[in-house]
Amino acid sequence: MNDTFEDRLLAELKAxxxxxxxxxxxxxSRRIIRPRFLAGAGAGIAVAAATAVAVPLVAxxxxxxxxxxxxxxxxxxxxxxxFRDPDQVELDxxxxxxxxxxxxxxxxxxxxxxxxPFVAGDHTSTSKEDLASKDPxxxxxxxxxxxxxxxxxAIRSEHGITIRPRFIGPGQxxxxxxxxxxxxxxxxxxxxxxxxxxxxxxxxxxxxxxVDDPGAFDMGTAGPPPGS
Amino acid sequence: xxxxxxxxxxxxxxxxxxxxxxxxxxxAVTRFLARRAADPHLVADLTAEVFLAVLxxxxxxxxxxxxxxxxxxxxxxxxxxxxxxxTARELRATGRIAGRRLLDADDIARLEERxxxxxxxxxxxEAMADLPDGDRxxxxxxxxxxxxxxxxxxxxxxxxxxARVRLHRARRRIQRVPGVMELIGGTK
Numbered sequence: 001m002n003d004t005f006e007d008r009l010l011a012e013l014k015a016x017x018x019x020x021x022x023x024x025x026x027x028x029s030r031r032i033i034r035p036r037f038l039a040g041a042g043a044g045i046a047v048a049a050a051t052a053v054a055v056p057l058v059a060x061x062x063x064x065x066x067x068x069x070x071x072x073x074x075x076x077x078x079x080x081x082x083f084r085d086p087d088q089v090e091l092d093x094x095x096x097x098x099x100x101x102x103x104x105x106x107x108x109x110x111x112x113x114x115x116x117p118f119v120a121g122d123h124t125s126t127s128k129e130d131l132a133s134k135d136p137x138x139x140x141x142x143x144x145x146x147x148x149x150x151x152x153x154a155i156r157s158e159h160g161i162t163i164r165p166r167f168i169g170p171g172q173x174x175x176x177x178x179x180x181x182x183x184x185x186x187x188x189x190x191x192x193x194x195x196x197x198x199x200x201x202x203x204x205x206x207x208x209x210x211v212d213d214p215g216a217f218d219m220g221t222a223g224p225p226p227g228s
Numbered sequence: 229x230x231x232x233x234x235x236x237x238x239x240x241x242x243x244x245x246x247x248x249x250x251x252x253x254x255x256a257v258t259r260f261l262a263r264r265a266a267d268p269h270l271v272a273d274l275t276a277e278v279f280l281a282v283l284x285x286x287x288x289x290x291x292x293x294x295x296x297x298x299x300x301x302x303x304x305x306x307x308x309x310x311x312x313x314x315t316a317r318e319l320r321a322t323g324r325i326a327g328r329r330l331l332d333a334d335d336i337a338r339l340e341e342r343x344x345x346x347x348x349x350x351x352x353x354e355a356m357a358d359l360p361d362g363d364r365x366x367x368x369x370x371x372x373x374x375x376x377x378x379x380x381x382x383x384x385x386x387x388x389x390x391a392r393v394r395l396h397r398a399r400r401r402i403q404r405v406p407g408v409m410e411l412i413g414g415t416k
Contacts (some may be wrong), residue, residue: 005272005335006338009327014243020283021241085261143340210243 008209015210018105019086028153071162079160082176093174099167100174101205107181107192111208116175116201121150128213151199159198172200179210179216192217240286250279253300260301260343260373263349264308268339269328274311276327278304295379301369302383305358355405356398363398366391 066095068089069077076096082089103111130138146152154167155174162163163174180194195216239249253273261274281303289299331339349372356364369380381391 005327005331005339007275008330009272009279010247010250010254012276012330013283014246016280017243017246078330110282149291 001159011209011211012207015105015208018109018210019198023094027211070096073164074166075162076161077158077162083176084180086178088145093163096165098163098174099172100163100176101210103177105177105179105208105210107179107195108211108213110179110213110216111177112211114206115208116173116205117152118170119172119200119202122176122199154200155198161198168200169202171202173203173205175199175201175205183219237286237289237291240283246379248310249282249296254279255343256297256302257300258339259346260304261308262339262342262346263353263372265349266343267345268343269331269356270311271343272327272335274304274307274327274332276330277311278307281307292348295382298375298379298383301373301375301379302385305365305369305383333408356402357402358405362386363394366395367402369396 004095068079068082071077076093076098078089082092083102083104085105089102090100101116105111121137132144133139133142150167150169153178154172156162157162161176168174176196176198178196181192238245242244257278258271261271261278263272265271272319278300282300285303289296329359352372353368356367359367365384366377366380369375369383370377373382376394377391378388381388384391384395
């Protein structure tokens, strides 16, 4: 590995630039951004990334934007546009008693693996071979198993992204990564509008080291998330 | 108005453009800092601080007013001065990216070599300590950091004429300090 201090610093600085751009873009440009969710309806599909020990879980499809909402059952829903100001989301969630670490990146970038430990409830017996399988039956089985994991109970792709605090253990942190396509897909140019992965961790959470995710634009053969 | 229209340069907004800028200059920046700090950890912290300051102050960069490196050394110089006003503890507490946290053993060894290689420059800078501030700043950037007099003037935000006068005065004074001319290469 020729990964040096200079490389690691560069990665942090690039993440800082992305975060700053997201912060400066978020407040003033809502009117422009909102239509992309309407225009992209039916075109955007997100794919749950898989790793050997646990499946980061949830996949989302865009819906018209509305505000962070607390439901009668205690669950909290957020819309993609709210994540463009990750610091604010963390603050808002903290006020609702949820510790969260939120990263907003353009589609095509992601945080390198190994940012934070997996919680015990996310370990699965699924083999590496199965996770890489293209067989729809195997993929469906993995998705079904994934829904039972601790993180999937706590973070779901309903009403945008829904967090269910009663499934978050003491001291656990909600780790969310949003990757939004800077070029909104439409019916003429279908594509991935945004992608999101969320899971629980006991911490500590390391800073996001931004790496390329060239496969993110590929809608592939993955179906919409179950129940959507 | 013009600033509103043009905005900060690409290297402060576009991660890929920033990477090009960073790779072009990161070695020069760590060497600049190794001439002013003998501790590899502090050099790492300062390197992170300098490039964060680049993002903060990119709107002050004017391509028509001298080279990138002149502007960058101006930023680096201000970062070092700010650091000297604080303690190391404060620097770590306020730094948004703690450079030293990103170091591994190989990096520390490499930065130590760089710090050693710059020890004559650190001696020269110490020898200049008694010069008046404005004169010293110019002599540092020209004789120790290798900028041209006009680049150094741009880095410090002063006019070319004033820079020439100060540089001349600084050279004359420093010649009276034994040993310094050898350290800074005499004729520079």
